[in-house]
Amino acid sequence: MSKILMKGNEAVAEAAIRAGCRLYFAYPITPQSELIEYMAKMMPKVNGTFLQAESEVSAINMVYGAAGAGKRVMTSSSSPGIALKMEGVSYMAGAELPAVIINVQRGGPGLGDIQPSQGDYFQATKGGGHGDYRMIVLAPSSVQEFADMAAEAFDLADKYRNPVMILADGMLGQMMEPVEFKPAKTQEEIDALGNIHNSWCICPNEDGDAKHHHEINSLEIDPSVLEKHVNELYEKYGRIERDEVRFDTYNVSDDNEILCVAWGTASRIVKSAINELTAQGKSVGLIRPITCWPFPYEAVAEAIGPKVRKVYVFELNTGQMLDDVKIAVQGKVPVTFWGKVGGIVFTPAEIKEKLEACF
Amino acid sequence: MTTEMICAGFGGQGVLTIGRFIAQAAMKEGRNVSWLPSYGPEMRGGTANVSTVVSDEPIASPIVSFPDVLVALNQPSVDKFAPSIRKGGVIIINTSMCPHGCKRDDVQKVAAPMSDIAQEIGSQMVLNMLAIGIIIGKTGLIKYETIEEELNSFLKEKNPDLLEKNLTAIKRGIEIGQK
Amino acid sequence: MEVIAKRPESLTKTPFTYCPGCLHGVAHRLIAEAIDEQGLINKMAGVAPVGCSVFAYKFFNFDMAQAAHGRAPAVATGIKRARPDMHVFAYQGDGDLAAIGTAEIVHAANRGEHISVFFVNNAIYGMTGGQMAPTTLPDMKTTTSPYGRKVDDIGYPIRVCELLATLVAPYYIERVSLLSPAEIIKAKKAVSKAIQYNKEGRGFTFIEFVSTCPTNWGFDPVKSRDWARENMLPFYKPGVFRDKGEGVE
Known part of the structure; x- marks a missing residue:
């Protein structure tokens, strides 16, 4: 293709x-x-x-x-x-x-x-x-x-x-x-x-004798039943957190002095800046969460190399994923944030300037 | 090798198409490309611009801070983007619509009355092809044959007359670019 | 022994949870009987609203979805589009359909969506405790119109059948009442026709039931029916507003 x-x-x-x-x-x-x-x-x-x-x-x-x-x-x-x-x-x-x-x-x-x-x-x-x-x-x-x-x-x-x-x-x-x-x-x-969900979803009774009554419903009026339901959901979310975390790293190594965290569009701009800094001999890594939920808390923590002095979060907002990064870093190194808002996308030059100021 | 280009002009001058054809052709030639338009209300009548990146490496940012090539089809585009052209980069200026030109002397300038030339060829619709020709002539970013093949594929049957005018415009542009 | 009356197969054995004298149970039964009669139980799906009939998904004996407040026609649309071989209805009350869900019902009707909508109008919000509905009559007292519905302030009640009848697409629109055995028999005919049209894939069908709310109106069941006859029916006149099958445009 x-x-x-x-x-x-x-x-x-x-x-x-x-x-x-x-x-x-x-x-x-x-x-x-x-x-x-x-x-x-x-x-x-x-x-x-x-x-x-x-x-x-x-x-x-x-x-x-x-x-x-x-x-x-x-x-x-x-x-x-x-x-x-x-x-x-x-x-x-x-x-x-x-x-x-x-x-x-x-x-x-x-x-x-x-x-x-x-x-x-x-x-x-x-x-x-x-x-x-x-x-x-x-x-x-x-x-x-x-x-x-x-x-x-x-x-x-x-x-x-x-x-x-x-x-x-x-x-x-x-x-x-x-x-x-x-x-x-x-x-x-x-x-x-189209049929994998037939055990629970709205679908015709193919066999008239094996009649089903499937309910598509989020209402559980009995608190104890709702409690059970929410706990089951919570257990499911736990499995997702365990099995479905996705992330990508770029230039992450033990030489990193700065570790950047950015997602989506922002991460591309950061990559460009890292390329330019690498050419100047400055070691900066990037970890990019691919799943924002479940968030790659452990991966972010593990990406912090021994020489990392600062974790730098870049987003096109006023600092939202920042909270998750702070949870991941747990205060082990300082976490800094810079972002652009208003629908303005930061440029590689701007990110480079921010990162250069850390050296 | 990475070439970052911004094409800018009034909405309707076909700047988005310039970037698109360059990206399309470069992709056909096996290179990595990205095409990022300005969008929204300014696309009609205001200043439209598109950032196109062509690279042998995977493209990190599609946003161009310092273009290697600027195609400016009107004066506001020169004023807005010329200051950020990389030193030694290329600016292609449509002098028909840029009365004040470009003041920088550390870039390579290709200046031509592009709107007038397009009219001579037969239509303002070929202004963008003229620009593509100049880009090819000046930078060799893509091959003429790739564009020709591209245009053939969707104009040969539909509008052979327009195809001919487009190819004429590209060839003329190449001449201007090579001067 | 000859069976002269039995629970429709289309109803589960779950006992209704409605108040004494409430007519939701009657409406449920009419729909269930019609589905039985048309032999559609294995291909039927229903959508329950938010309101007193929120538990309708427990009462009908086929696949049911429970929708967010007002959204039943949109949910029914999704089901019908996903399972065109099934027959789908939505069941809604007046607050659900004529206030928060106005857009959904108007546009489902306007698309001529191949679903049936059963609309129970008792001029009040029952489940939440007797608040004013979009169909509450002028000067009628409710917990949120304690001095009576002031039409200069909050406007007049909405006649949904008349409103939907301005649209080109709907195939069948009828208003019936459930206030006496004779009216219930008449209502059954309308419900049967809607389900039959649904089975035949004719288009959008809509039945409004003029009903009562003894609990929130503050009357006993018998008096509430009398009150409805005297006050509701003059404003919400029963009748066929559209029946393309019978040439009523």
């Missing part, structure tokens, strides 16, 4: 279809418009469902219904729209429904602007909806990774019966890079996927 030059928004949509997603419900918002438009164009060609909902709230509840019916389903939006979807995310976590949600983040709070931002880290990882739940959050840093995460997100959602978010941003959505797609799932594979 040859490489195609594609926008992140389109690449992730194509990859989702290839991963067997045949249901997509969403509401238009910048800067994810290419995603919904791609789905509008391509879903009918694969006999899939594209539905432009009346609101983000409706869209996420359509996702709830389709996920409750056991099928691979996706929605996408950008920050303010994701905020509206959070009610549905909480319900899906409570009802243990698998679904994929894409957030192409833009500047906030409020209407904010439409430029790239990482302002929704807290919203995504610390419970944007109500109640005691967790959502798996994958953060891509390239168009290729954005696309690859579609299949991974569906697999994780199916495996744990939990909503999974791909937390991208306006830059990843809008930029074009070469992307190579995995082969599309065959109709047989998709049909098989």
Whole structure:
């Protein structure tokens, strides 16, 4: 398969279809418009469902219904729209429904602007909806990774019966890079996927004698029953924390004097700065959480080499992942933060300047 | 080897397409590329710009702080981006729309009345192809043949007349760039 | 021995939890009977709302989803689109459907979504303790309109059937009442027709039940029916607002 030059928004949509997603419900918002438009164009060609909902709230509840019916389903939006979807995310976590949600983040709070931002880290990882739940959050840093995460997100959602978010941003959505797609799932594979949840989901009684009554539900009015349910969820989240932590390192070595921590778009800018500093003989490493939840606490701690004087966190916000980094570092070395907000993406030159000042 | 380029101009001048064709062609030639547009309301009528990176290495940041090549199709683009061109870099200026030019003397300048030349060839629609020609002529960033193949693939059937004008514009650009 | 009455197969054995005199149980039974009669139990899915009928997912004997407040038509849409071979209905009360869920019901109807929606209108929020609903009548007292619904301040009650009948797509819209055996028999015919249309894939079908809330209205069951007849029916007139199957446009 040859490489195609594609926008992140389109690449992730194509990859989702290839991963067997045949249901997509969403509401238009910048800067994810290419995603919904791609789905509008391509879903009918694969006999899939594209539905432009009346609101983000409706869209996420359509996702709830389709996920409750056991099928691979996706929605996408950008920050303010994701905020509206959070009610549905909480319900899906409570009802243990698998679904994929894409957030192409833009500047906030409020209407904010439409430029790239990482302002929704807290919203995504610390419970944007109500109640005691967790959502798996994958953060891509390239168009290729954005696309690859579609299949991974569906697999994780199916495996744990939990909503999974791909937390991208306006830059990843809008930029074009070469992307190579995995082969599309065959109709047989998709049909098989469509039935893996039949033991609990809404589905027809194939055999009239073996009648089932499946309930898609997050309501447990009896406190002791709800307590049990939440504890079971908590146990599941523990398994996810144990088995699904993903991260990437760049230039991490025992010579590092500074260890950077950055995710998504921000990590790419930091890499450029590290390259320039390496050329000057300065050793700086980078650890990039790929799963924002579960956060790679141990990996961050382990990446701190013996000569590291400072852990430097760079984000396109005012310091959100910073809290998780501090938990990981546990005060062993100083943790510093620098970020840009307002939808402004910092440049390699700016990061380089910040890092140079540490030497 | 990494080349970082910014193309900027008024919305409608086709600056995004310049970057896109360069990225597309470079990708075909086996190199790593990224294409990062400005987006939003400024895309219509305001100043649009696109950062394109072509590299033999994996591309870290797609954001260009100090371009090796600047294509400036109007004066605001010169004013905004010329100060950050790397020393010894290239600025391609559309003098039809840049009355004040570029004051820097530590960069290589290619100045031509690009809008007028495009009109001569037949349409403002070929302004971007003229720019691509100049980039090829001046920097050799991509091969002419790759672009020609690319244009052939989607214009030969659909609009042979426009194809011809585009190829003329690229060739003319190459001449200007090689001067 | 001849069986003259039995629990519909489409109802579970879970006892209803509704108040004495409440008509939700009647509405549930009519829907269950119609599903039995159409032989749809193995291909049926329902969506329960938030409100008094929040536990409807326990009462119907096929796959059920419980939706967030007002979102039942969106959830039903998702199920139907994911499982087009199944038949789907949503069951909603007046606060759920006509206040917080206004967008969802209007747009599901406007898409002509192939689902049935059963709407129980008793002019009050029951579960949360008798607050004013979008269908609360003018001057009617509730816990959040203690001086009566002031239409100059909060507006008039919404007639949902009439509202939806302005849309082109809906296939069948009828308002019925559940206030007497005769009305219940009539209501059953409407429910059966909606389920039949649903089975035949005709389009969006909508039944409004004019109902009562003895507990929050503060009347006994008999008086609450009289009150509904005198006050609800003049404002919420029963009738067929749309029946494309019978040429009623």
